[in-house]
Amino acid sequence: MATNPSAGAERKPRDQARGGRDRSDRRDRRDSTEERPEDDLIDKLVHINRVAKVVKGGRRFAFAALVVVGDGKGRVGFGTGKAREVPEAIRKATEQAKREMIRVPLRDGRTLHHDIKGHFGAGRVILRAAPPGTGIIAGGPMRAVFETVGVQDIVCKCTGTTNPYNMVKATFEALTQVRSPAQVAAVRGLKRSELTARRDGAQAAAVGE
Structure with a gap:
């Protein structure tokens, strides 16, 4: 049976070209993966x-x-x-x-929107929003949480156990309950400006008393 040498000669360069293209594509995908910036955590x-x-x-x-x-x-x-x-x-x-x-909503990117309490097991924590310049007033395990989340001004108190696991879990339980004014306004069917106006009026009345 006769063979056609020219057909094999033509097929070989085409296979090589296909293999070279696949390798180049894989190299490009690998390079793009290596150059992808990691999350700044x-x-x-x-x-x-x-x-x-x-x-x-x-x-x-x-x-x-x-x-x-x-x-x-x-x-x-x-x-x-x-x-x-x-x-x-x-x-x-x-x-x-x-x-x-x-995700924890922050006020001005530095503190919580409101005071909150949390508990897990025998651990009880109280988180209070603070004015600028207060700093992080909290214990060791709780301080680590606020430093990583981005809170700059807060006052905290832990009562009950000093187990770091329960303290961290109680802190996270409290942070999951934090709501921003936009979220509260959406639930009540109001605009954010109306909600903040009511809050400012209530604070002014309390000061006048």
């Missing part, structure tokens, strides 16, 4: 707990990490991770925190 390690398990031949140690992650502009999340090594536990906690971030 702030992560803070709140607590590290070491646990020892007694086994035959000695003790086996493990570590649990509590991490808070935020963008400093109203988004924040927390996560926990367990592993045999500290870096691995922190990595797991950070990934979980990034997956479970929430």
Whole structure:
């Protein structure tokens, strides 16, 4: 059976050209992925707990990490991770925190819109909006949450347990209840200007009394 050598010669360069184009496309996609900027997130390690398990031949140690992650502009999340090594536990906690971030409305980008209370287990927290220049007046675990979310002026009090896990969860439970004037006006069927006018009038009446 006779073969046509010219057909094979023509097919080979075309296959090579197709393969070269595929490789170039893959290279372009890889380069675009590498050049993609990552989210500018702030992560803070709140607590590290070491646990020892007694086994035959000695003790086996493990570590649990509590991490808070935020963008400093109203988004924040927390996560926990367990592993045999500290870096691995922190990595797991950070990934979980990034997956479970929430949005918190801020007034002027520095404080909360109103006072709020939160609780989780035996932990009770009170969050109060503060005027400019107050700073973050809060305990260690709560301070990490507000620094990552972007709050600059706030006064907080934690009553009950001092467990960092319960304190952070109670703080997040309170932050999920924060509502901006626009959200409240939408629920009441009013305009934001009408809502703020009522608030200003009520404050003026209280001062006059």
